[in-house]
Amino acid sequence: MKTVAISILGTSKDRRGKGDKRWDKWRPNISMCQHDDLLIDRLELLFDNHSKSLADQVTEDIARVSPETHVVHHRVNFGDPWDFESVYSTLLDFARAYAFTPDLEQYLVHITTGTHVAQICLYLLTEAGYFPGRLLQTSPAHKQSDLPGQYQIIDLDLSKYDQIASRFQREHQEGTTYLKGGIETNNLAFNRMIEQLEQVSIRSDAPILITGPTGAGKSQLAQRVFELRKQRGKLEGGLVAVNCATLRGENAMSALFGHRKGAFTGAVTHRPGLLMEADKGLLFLDEIGELGLDEQAMLLRAIEHKRFMPFGADHEVNSHFQLITGTNRDLVQLSREGKFRADLLARIDLWTYRLPSLRERIEDLEANIDFELEAFSTKSGHLISFNKAAREKYLCFGRSAEASWSANFRDLNASILRMGTLADGGRITIQGVEEEIQRLCLKWQSPQGESALTLTPIDALLGPGSCDTMDFYEQIKLAGLIRVCEESSTMAEAGRKLFQVSRATKKSNNDSHRVRQLLEKYGLKFEQLSKA
Structure with missing residues (x-):
């Protein structure tokens, strides 16, 4: 397989005069062809209309040190070599027009010559695959050395670098653990979902829809997605959260989109609205299925164009927010019934994640009990724990058919809070567990006296x-x-x-x-x- 180098002519470093003294100094394109362990079969040399004579001299000198290297000239005029857009577009045009044959040739993209802007553009185009090869970095030899210089070949497939790959994996695991609240969960489907959500949270700012029953943890997950994005520098602003079930009529329009003074009776001052407050941050709209159709229409425009009209205003305003929505309702069914706009649903469900109920991931009950105990201990200022028999009894009940966990993790949180509060000496006993089981069974009974699972x-x-x-x-x-x-x-x-x-x-x-x-x-x- 032949080796082909693509390089920009170094108008300063490759120009060392016409006499023999030019051989006394390091010239990047010349030295690239002087290494015994790096044979360049062909050099694609890029230069502008003003550098033809220098390109000819470099070609002659390469022929002296490496007769095997065939130099091909390419006239490439950057216009302004320090204008990023111009340089990138010119190099992109060159890459698209070049007939690459990666099955027959391997390509090295030389990033030592040219302006810093050109070097950055070469890197980006190689990383994006427009130049299907690896990067070649050259430098002068150490002092007192007779070598023609040094070189390093950089493969942008980062998975080949063990240290970098392990660092990425560690960051991914840290992000996943963070989204789970530090709880080690055993439910495979839930773990896979969170692992993907971690990737989406870091790599995409598209809307995320979180579904699931009440109490499954939608609000907490949205909060953690926000904090993770904030940690990774994906957000500048804050988190603005609102339960859409609390928004009705004019209050919904005003709360979401703001209003101008005098827009309606009682509007004595301007109000920016939640969408404006979320500018450069994240907006979490919980229970989005409760929004009225008018609000849905305005929200769709705000999502697509980042523009909306405050209530009573004459001009639109801008807000660049990221969006997470939550619901425990079937939005598809609501859409069929004409109660939820199909176009808005299509816009917000690019990434949809359903949080399972506690009952559906009952294998994670014990880990969540430990989490709630630790949270209660931290808040109360003293350690709370079960004795062995009490823990076994509570777990046995929690996993049984008697325990519906109808409010999901809210039920569990409230249950641990009650037992922790009543625990003498920081120990939850069998008696405390039995009393709590009675409270839960009574809570989960229907008006007819039947438990939720026997309905x-x-x-x-x-x-x-x-x-x-x-x-x-x-x-x-x-x-x-x-x-x-x-x-x-x-x-x-x-x-x-x-x-x-x-x-x-x-x-x-x-x-x-x-x-x-x-x-x-x-x-x-x-x-x-x-x-x-």
Whole structure:
């Protein structure tokens, strides 16, 4: 494979006079061809119209020191060699016009000659792949050395550098741990989701949509994404968070987009609005499904154009904010019903992450208990812990069918707070756990006295004792299937709710067939559930 170097003529360093004294000083393009362990088969030499004579002299000198090197001249006029846009565009045009054959030749992009602007542009174009090669850096030899100079070849595939790769991996792990609040979680799907969210948080400023049930931690995750971006220099401004469920009528317009003095009765002063407050920062709109259609239309324009009209104003204003939205509602269904704009949904769900409930990641219960204990201890100023028997009893209950955790991590937080407050000597005992279990069971009872998990009567449908032969995980899946069928008018509707992700990857979306197959596994029919 031949080696081809691409280099800009050094109008100063390559010019050392016409006599023999020019050989006494280091000249980058000449010395590049004088190394015994670096054979340049072809040198693509770039220069402007004013440097033809110097290019000819350099070509002659290279022929003397390296007859094997064929020098090819290219007239490249930068105009202003210190104007970044001009230099980059000129070099980009050269790269696009050049017939690279990476299967037959390897390319070295010499970044020692030319202005600093040109060297930066060569680096960027190589890093972006327009020059499909590696960088070549040359320098004079050490004093008292007879060598023609030194060189270093730099491969921009950073994965080949173990130290750099390990540094990237360590930063990625630190970011992932931070997004999880320092909690070591075992749920594989949740861990994969957080790992991707860490990459998106650092590499993209596009909108992020966080879905999931109430209490799953949407607000806390948005806060951590903001703090992570702030740490990495991706944001200048602050975090502005608002629950859209609190915004109604004129108050919604005024709160989000601001108003001018006199815009309506009571508007005695100007108000900048939350979008303006979030300029250069991050705006978190929780429960975005509660926004009215008028506010949705204005928000869409603000997201797309970073411009919006304050209430009562004559001119638009600018705000360059990043956006995270949260919801516990089905925005797709709301869109079908005409309650949520489809174009806004398409704009905010580029990156969508669903936070699972505590029940769905029950394997992380123990780690979250430890997190809540540590948080309570820090806040209260003294250490709180379970004794061994109390911890085992609480964990056993928390993982059982009796524990619905209907408010998810809010339930867990409140539970630890109560037990910690009542713990004498900083120790939570069996008695304290038993009292807390009674409180939780009472809280989770429906008005009819049924627990949240028995609202769907599996035993009544399949016969007494049916649950005794099922893993709790299977009970949860079946209960969820039954509940969705009960709340749906057709099997197709139930299928759309159950398979909202996987159905998009199938050639034929026969949702009804998939629902029927799942029900038949347990001897159930959709008709008996929908009637219920």
